[in-house]
Amino acid sequence: MRAQLALYPGSFDPFTLGHLDIVERASRLFDRVEVTVAENTSKKTLLSLEDRRRLVTECTAHLANVTVCSFTGLLAEYAVRQGAGALVRGLRQVSDFEYEFRMAFANRRLAPDVETVFLMTSEQYALVSSSIVREIHHWGGDISSFVPPPVLRALKTAQGPGPS
Ligand code: ADP
Numbered sequence: 001m002r003a004q005l006a007l008y009p010g011s012f013d014p015f016t017l018g019h020l021d022i023v024e025r026a027s028r029l030f031d032r033v034e035v036t037v038a039e040n041t042s043k044k045t046l047l048s049l050e051d052r053r054r055l056v057t058e059c060t061a062h063l064a065n066v067t068v069c070s071f072t073g074l075l076a077e078y079a080v081r082q083g084a085g086a087l088v089r090g091l092r093q094v095s096d097f098e099y100e101f102r103m104a105f106a107n108r109r110l111a112p113d114v115e116t117v118f119l120m121t122s123e124q125y126a127l128v129s130s131s132i133v134r135e136i137h138h139w140g141g142d143i144s145s146f147v148p149p150p151v152l153r154a155l156k157t158a159q160g161p162g163p164s
Contacts, residue, residue, distance in 0.1 A: 006030040006086040006117070009075055012037055013045045014151045015056045016133055018125035022090040025119055027063045030086065035060060039072040046134050051154065058150040076110035087114055092121045092129070 008026055012019060012035070026033045037053045045052070049070050057068045071078050079087060087107060089100055104116040133146050137155050144152055 003031040004086065005032045005034065005082065005084045006088050007034050007036045007075075007079055007082065007084045008088040009036040009038055011040045011043070011045065011130065012052050012056055013040070013043075013047055013130050014052065014133060014147060014155065015059055016125075016128050016130055016147050016151070017145075018090065018092070018121060018128040019056075020059055020148055021122050021125055022088065022119050023060055023066060024063065026088045027066050029117075030088075031065065033063075033066045033088070034082065034084070035066065035068045036075070036078070037068065037070040038075070039070065041072070046137075047154075047158075055151050055154055059148040074110065076107045076114065079107075079114045080111050084114060087116045089116060089118055090121055091118045092126050 006026055006029070008023055010019065023033060023035060035056050037049065037056060039049050047055070053068055053070045060066045060068065075087070087104075089104070091097065091100060100116075100118065107114065107116060128146050133143050136143050136146070143155065147155070
């Protein structure tokens with residue numbers, strides 16, 4: 001059987017414990033997992049593409065079959081170029097579903113051989129999101145229960161303005 005490569009795409013702005021949980025679980029299901037850090041041209045990000053990629057690399061260093069790459073463009077085309085058989089996405093709540101459903105259909109139309117696989121969040125991370133982390137960080141709150149230590153350190157040195 002062909003070794004199965006799965007991509008786990010996202011903005012990871014920043015990478016959270018919820019993301020890490022999905023990567024760890026995907027790494028047990030697939031031969032190889034590539035975390036694909038997307039440039040995200042539609043949103044202004046807190047961290048640069050380079051910083052996001054570096055932090056995901058640090059946070060997943062313990063996983064031997066996980067690599068980290070970044071890309072700009074159409075994910076479906078990129079997945080085919082990489083020889084990936086699957087795209088992994090995480091689902092937290094019903095509100096994630098509509099967007100993920102549309103993305104999965106679009107990607108399937110563009111790349112019919114690449115299967116989207118959804119992993120359900122672990123209970124303790126159901127309310128963890130990058131946007132919540134950015135909001136708490138902006139106001140100087142404690143994000144230590146939301147992000148892995150390398151992200152915590154990086155965001156400490158880029159502390160937000162706090163309440164004015
Ligand atoms: P995007 O900008 O593509 O939505 P994100 O970095 O926000 O990228 O998320 C990447 C993927 O990880 C998405 O499928 C998202 O639903 C999933 N995800 C984010 N946070 C969690 C979490 N706490 N538990 C499970 N999946 C999550």
